Structure formats: C-alpha cells, structure tokens
Amino acid sequence: MADTHAGDAFDDGNEDFQTGDAGASNTYPQQCSALRKSGYVLIKGRPCKIMEMSTSKTGKHGHAKINMVGIDIFTGKKYEDICPSTHNMEVPNVKRTEYTLMDIDNEGYVSLMDDSSDTRSDLKLPEGELGQEIRTRFDNGDALKLTVLKALGEEAIIVCKLENEPKK
Amino acid sequence: MNNPSSNINTNNLDRTNDDLHWLLLICGHVITEEYDSDEQKTIPEAVMNFSSEQVKYCDLKKCVQIAQHILQHPQLDLTDEIIQGVSPVTQCMVAVLKLSEIERELCSKGRFEYISVQVAVSLTWFIRRLAANYLGFDEQSYKDVSQTLSVLLGKGSEMLEFLTNYFLSKVVTNLQMWASESDVIKETADLFVTLSIKKESSLIIIKNELFWTLANNVISNHMPIQLINEEYKRLLIKGITCSCLNNSSDEYRLHFDRSIFQILNQRLQSIVESIHTLVEQIKLNNTSKLHCTTALQTFYSENVLSQISTLINSYCGLIEGGSRCSSIQITYLFEHSQQTLQYILDLFDFYHNYSDQVQIILELFTLYAEHVLVYLNENHTKLFYTYVLRLLQIFTKCNYGKKTKEINADEDFNGHIYTLLNCLNHLLAKDFIDFSDEPSTNTTWAPPIRDFDLSVLEINVGNVVLYGLIICLPLIRSDNLLKIPSISLCYYKLVSSLCEQHSECLFRLLDTEQFSIFLSTIKLGLDNYDNEICKMCLETIQSLTLHIIKQPKQYENNEKSKYLEHFLDYLLQEIVTTTTTLSDLFDTLAGTIYTLICAYPNQFYNFLGQMKQQDDNLTSIIDRFVHDIGQKHDYNRKIKISFTVKFETFVTDLRRIMKK
Numbered sequence: 001m002a003d004t005h006a007g008d009a010f011d012d013g014n015e016d017f018q019t020g021d022a023g024a025s026n027t028y029p030q031q032c033s034a035l036r037k038s039g040y041v042l043i044k045g046r047p048c049k050i051m052e053m054s055t056s057k058t059g060k061h062g063h064a065k066i067n068m069v070g071i072d073i074f075t076g077k078k079y080e081d082i083c084p085s086t087h088n089m090e091v092p093n094v095k096r097t098e099y100t101l102m103d104i105d106n107e108g109y110v111s112l113m114d115d116s117s118d119t120r121s122d123l124k125l126p127e128g129e130l131g132q133e134i135r136t137r138f139d140n141g142d143a144l145k146l147t148v149l150k151a152l153g154e155e156a157i158i159v160c161k162l163e164n165e166p167k168k
Numbered sequence: 169m170n171n172p173s174s175n176i177n178t179n180n181l182d183r184t185n186d187d188l189h190w191l192l193l194i195c196g197h198v199i200t201e202e203y204d205s206d207e208q209k210t211i212p213e214a215v216m217n218f219s220s221e222q223v224k225y226c227d228l229k230k231c232v233q234i235a236q237h238i239l240q241h242p243q244l245d246l247t248d249e250i251i252q253g254v255s256p257v258t259q260c261m262v263a264v265l266k267l268s269e270i271e272r273e274l275c276s277k278g279r280f281e282y283i284s285v286q287v288a289v290s291l292t293w294f295i296r297r298l299a300a301n302y303l304g305f306d307e308q309s310y311k312d313v314s315q316t317l318s319v320l321l322g323k324g325s326e327m328l329e330f331l332t333n334y335f336l337s338k339v340v341t342n343l344q345m346w347a348s349e350s351d352v353i354k355e356t357a358d359l360f361v362t363l364s365i366k367k368e369s370s371l372i373i374i375k376n377e378l379f380w381t382l383a384n385n386v387i388s389n390h391m392p393i394q395l396i397n398e399e400y401k402r403l404l405i406k407g408i409t410c411s412c413l414n415n416s417s418d419e420y421r422l423h424f425d426r427s428i429f430q431i432l433n434q435r436l437q438s439i440v441e442s443i444h445t446l447v448e449q450i451k452l453n454n455t456s457k458l459h460c461t462t463a464l465q466t467f468y469s470e471n472v473l474s475q476i477s478t479l480i481n482s483y484c485g486l487i488e489g490g491s492r493c494s495s496i497q498i499t500y501l502f503e504h505s506q507q508t509l510q511y512i513l514d515l516f517d518f519y520h521n522y523s524d525q526v527q528i529i530l531e532l533f534t535l536y537a538e539h540v541l542v543y544l545n546e547n548h549t550k551l552f553y554t555y556v557l558r559l560l561q562i563f564t565k566c567n568y569g570k571k572t573k574e575i576n577a578d579e580d581f582n583g584h585i586y587t588l589l590n591c592l593n594h595l596l597a598k599d600f601i602d603f604s605d606e607p608s609t610n611t612t613w614a615p616p617i618r619d620f621d622l623s624v625l626e627i628n629v630g631n632v633v634l635y636g637l638i639i640c641l642p643l644i645r646s647d648n649l650l651k652i653p654s655i656s657l658c659y660y661k662l663v664s665s666l667c668e669q670h671s672e673c674l675f676r677l678l679d680t681e682q683f684s685i686f687l688s689t690i691k692l693g694l695d696n697y698d699n700e701i702c703k704m705c706l707e708t709i710q711s712l713t714l715h716i717i718k719q720p721k722q723y724e725n726n727e728k729s730k731y732l733e734h735f736l737d738y739l740l741q742e743i744v745t746t747t748t749t750l751s752d753l754f755d756t757l758a759g760t761i762y763t764l765i766c767a768y769p770n771q772f773y774n775f776l777g778q779m780k781q782q783d784d785n786l787t788s789i790i791d792r793f794v795h796d797i798g799q800k801h802d803y804n805r806k807i808k809i810s811f812t813v814k815f816e817t818f819v820t821d822l823r824r825i826m827k828k
Contacts, residue, residue: 028470028471032348033347033348033350034394034395034396034397036397036398038523038576038580040470049575049576055351060185060286061181061182061185061186061189061284061285062285063285064348064349071575071576085349086348092470093470093471095465095469096468096521096522098521115450116450116457118461128573129571129573130572142569147521147572158572158573158574159570159572159573159577160569160570160572161566161567161568161569161570161571162570
C-alpha cells in the first residue's frame, strides 16, 4: 500500500511546501499579510474565525499593521488583535469530521460512527437550537449526519444534516 | 539620502516622502488617464498635442539616452543643464524612473529606514498607468504624433522593449521587497496584468527569462509568493496566462502547457488520486486502515486546505487570463481541462464541509460558465452541462436538511447560493451569445462522469438551470435569502431569463407544489421589491402565460394554469387600489395584463363584473373599455401595444372616478 499523505501529493520537487503529518501540531505559523477574512487565527490563545481585517499604518509612511476581529469558534466570543504585517501569527488546525448519529442517551451523550465504522460516545448534544433540532429529528426517525469541529484539543458538534438525499 | 550618517531626521524624511507621493499623483493624473481592465487606453490627446509642440525644442537622441542611462546609473545627475533639450514628458518619466531605481538600490543595501510604503504604492500606480497609456500606443489614433513619444514608446521602438522589460523587473522586485504590503502588491499585480493584456508588451515580456522565473515561482507558490493574498496571486496567474496565450505562437502555448498548465494538472491529479487511494484502503478495512485514516486526515489540515484553495484559485486565474485571448485559445483551455473539472468535482465532494473550498470551486465553475461556455461547440457544451449537473447534485447532497451553529455559516452559505445563481445565469447566456465554431476534432476527451445517470435528464441548458433552481429554491426559502439584495437580484434575473427562453421546462419538470412555491416567490417580488425586480417578475408571468396561450388544450383545467390565473385578479386589483404612479412599470404591467386576459378572458370579465357591482359609477368607464378592446383576445404584438394605450386611458379614468 502506498505510503500516501498530503506531503506526497504536493511534492512536485518543491521543498518549500509545508504539509501536515500524522500527529501534527495544533497550530502552524503564518505571516500576518497572508491571513484572510474567513480564515482562522489564534487570538489570545483562542481559535477564532477572522470576521474583519483592515490595514492601518505605523506613521504616515510606515509599514502596514493588520487589525483583526475574530470570533471564537466554540464560544462565539469576540476578540481583537493588531499585528504588523510582517509578523507571524499562529493559525489553528481546525478539523471537521462527519459522523452518523447512532443514538442519544438520557444524559444527552451521543453515539457517533465515522466513515471507517469507528464509534465514539464522549460528546454531548450541543446546547440551544441545534441540540433540540438534533433530538427532534432523531426522535422522528431521521437518519442524521453530524459534523464535529475540533481545534486545539477542544471539540463540539456544529452541524446536523439529513443523511438521505432528496428525490430528484 | 547620500548622507552616510545614520542619524535620520524623520520629520524631514516624512515631508520628502509626502512631497514625492503627491508629485507622483499629480504627474500621474496629468499625463495619464485611468482605465478598467477591458479598456485599451492610449495617450491623452492633450498630452500628445503638447508633446508634439515641444518637439521643435527637443533633442530626440538625448531623450532616449537620458532615459536609458538613468536606469543604469541612478546617481546620474539630472540638473537643468543636463536635462536641457529633453522634452517635458520625457523629463517627467525619467524622474519617476530615477525614483524607482533609488528605491530599489536602497532596498538592496538594506536602507529600509528611507523607504516609504506610501511612495512605493504611488510609484507603482504611476508606472502602471504609464504602461497602460503609453507603451506601444497606437499612432493611427492621432492626427499629429509627437516624434519624441514615437521614438520613445511607439510600436517597434527599441526604447519600448527596454522600458517594458524594466517594468517587468519592477514587478519582480516589488514582489520580493513588498510581499507584506498588500497595497503595493495590489498595484504590482495590476501592473503585471496591464503588461500582459497589451499585445505589444506581452510579446516582449514573454521572451524575458525573468517572466518564466516569476511564472515558476507563482505556480509553485514559492516564497515570497506564499505571503501574498490569494486575490493578487490570481491576478498574477491571469497575467501569466494572458501573456502566454495572447498571440498565435504555438511555441509559447507549448511552453505555457509544460510550465504552467501541466504542473497544475499534475498536482491536482496527485492530490485526488491520493485521496481516492486512501479512501479505498479504508473501505477494505484491513490492517493498514488506521494508518490510512490518519493519512487522510492530513488532507484536512489548515495548511493543506490553504494549498488546495491556492490550487483552485490558480485555475480561476488561468480562466480569467484565457478569457482575454482568442476563441481558439479558450477552446484549447477547455479541451485540456476536462479531466481537471472531473477531479475538481471529486474535491468538491471531499471538501463539502469546508465553506472556503466550496466557494472557490463554485467560483471556478462560474468563471467557466461566464468566459468559456460561449465559445464551446455543441458537444463540449453538453459535457460542461453534465459537470454542472454533478456539481449541483453534490451541493444538494451536502446541504440537504442542514442546520448549523458554526460561526458566520449563514454568510458563507449566502455566498455559495449567490455564486451558484450567478453560475446558472451565465449558463443561460449561451442562448443569447454563442461564438462557437466547428465541432472539435480533439479525441482526447475524458469519458462522461461516473455516477450521474444521464438518462434521468436530457442535457440541455433549460433542464440544467431548472435543476439548479429546484435545488436552490428550498434553501433560499428556508433562510429567507431573498431579503438579501444581491441574491434577490440574481434570482429574479435568472427566473425571468429562464422563463423567457425555457418556460416549457417549468411546466414539464416542476410538480404542482414546486410550481406553486415558485410562483409565490414571484408574488413576493411584486409585493416587496423595487421596480427593477417587479419588472422581471411581470416578464416572468408574461412568459409563463404565453406558453399556456400557445397550448390552450394542454392546460385546460390544469392546476398550474389555475395558479397562474390568480395573477390576473391580483394585478388588476393592484392597479385599481394603488395610489402610486406606475409610469416606469406601466408598459410591462399592461403587457402582462393583456397576456393574462388572452389566456383567461372569462376571469377578466368576472373581475370587471364585480367592479361594476361594487360601484355603479364605474359602469360606463368599464363598458367603454370593453368596447374599445373588443371581444376576441388572440395574442398579438400589435394588439398588445394598442391595448397598452387603451388600458392607460382606462386606468386614468378609473382613478379619477374613484378619487371623487
């Protein structure tokens, strides 16, 4: 079996490519100027989605500074930061994994199965509307797929969708 | 700046840089004009005339020498004595080139404290406009051509080649020096595109080794290209593609194919095949399953996602650049990207949970629909429709019954819907604009895509667009997306074009419930939006009603026809009860009412009868109107126009009576 991962796929003789490996770190550095709106960045230690980016200058003829407003992807809290465009910031590795919902127990823990048929039961239904929607649909007998967001060791269920495709 | 002392008076430096910035802007606005990317600009006539008048005072040879020497010796003295005999326009250009050289030299010596970002922006801006207006200008456009400018910058002049190559080197050094400054990079990328779009300059830069080194760096995403925004990387690839394909030379197309196109395709193929291999291995559920699962996860890391986006973005730049070239080149791009599109659809499926990747792929297909489709022959067109159908299938699968609490998910989703509607609009444009030539003789086509059952749907643009509409409609309604101006405009434009060209598709493919839902969006448009959207809604109703008129027997006692009939009462009621003037819309409104009367005459007379019963004073007006328009209502354009006039009189009289 080919020892395949993303590094091989991007290898066309260019040694400058940075690729993730098994057991990759939770973050990687990126220069501020390369960040973009809707991308991710670590602000005050929290993984945030960048909502706004604007540029200001250090002095009339100075170098650019990037003002960033980000929302914590787990708590929804707003964070702001300013960074010179030449400095590095840490970008969190944000993973999304889809699972089939197998069961919901009395305490709200969900049993999930991934595409490789591995199961887990360590996550709870999210609070609020999404959690209620999942429970209602599951009780109705709908086949559901849940997406779990993971970053810096933290996880949460963020998306629910119906597994069966609509009729064409 | 020649002072070796390390003590810099910052205030003086700032003042100097301020002056330079403003002088660049003033000179730039005086001797050049702004342009957009589609415009071929040339030297402003006033400047040409002025330069012509100055020729008698100028030493032509000196103009060229000064310009050339300044680039080789930035320390060259430019006192009044030296410059005497050089035309004012040349002086201006030479001074700016000198400034550019000084900036480059300071950077190379690490004297960054002297360099201003603002001046770098203004300088690149000036050079960009100079390139657009002056390089290889068309002498035929002028009554009197200035000899100085002709010698310096006319087509085929030695100086033209020299300056063009200099501007290319400016692009390269800017990318190295200013990668972190987005304002400078924006102007730099625009400068590169300007050089690429102009045929004369593109033929010059493509012979320069610097061009191919730049192309290689951009395609490989080497430093410092990695530091710049995706938007500007796309512009660079647009420029590279345009330069390579902006001529009829096979040599450069082959070079482009080897150095750019094939590299991207190979990279894409490698990614997709790796993913497929890992997925297959995981399904086999053998001892290597854990290793494969972990390996597959690497394709979801932020770093790799970013590189996927860069790769797809590169294809976007490629299509944008190709769209500036001949139809032969565009067809060549499509013929060599069939496998590419299939691979990208595989990536669309794999990354369906990642909104950025979804967005960029939707954008790529929209670019193909906008720029490539109009040049494709029938077979290629059908193939492209098949790809779009698969795209729509995957999009449906991934959004069916979706509920999310992800941050900003609604904004991302709105972006997807808008781009999809835009793509569908461009597909429909093929009905109106078709530049395709003979059927392609290319035999290296990819086979039809795998898992889409073509027997389900005949592949034509009406069906494909309607399929897309059927998918988008529930998603639009559930989130009330029509309240967003950009989406509503796109949606109503799409439905009015679709109904104008393919109204029969809606009757054939929508079931009764879907048809009713569709009409409810039309009513929503009439109730809540401005005249532009109202007009599109009225045109939609007209087109659908016309279809019924052409086949009356088929739609007798038909549910869908009954839904459409409601609009007659609704529009007549609106005319009667509204107090606002309808001057902008009146013709379209009258035309729609006429069409509805032709389809549903009985309903029309019922309505008039009810009006007479409610108010006796209206009887004579109504009777006069009925007499004027006659009893027989066969749809006819001429009668429609005369109906509009009679209807206007009727409405005016009606409102006058009802006001009393």
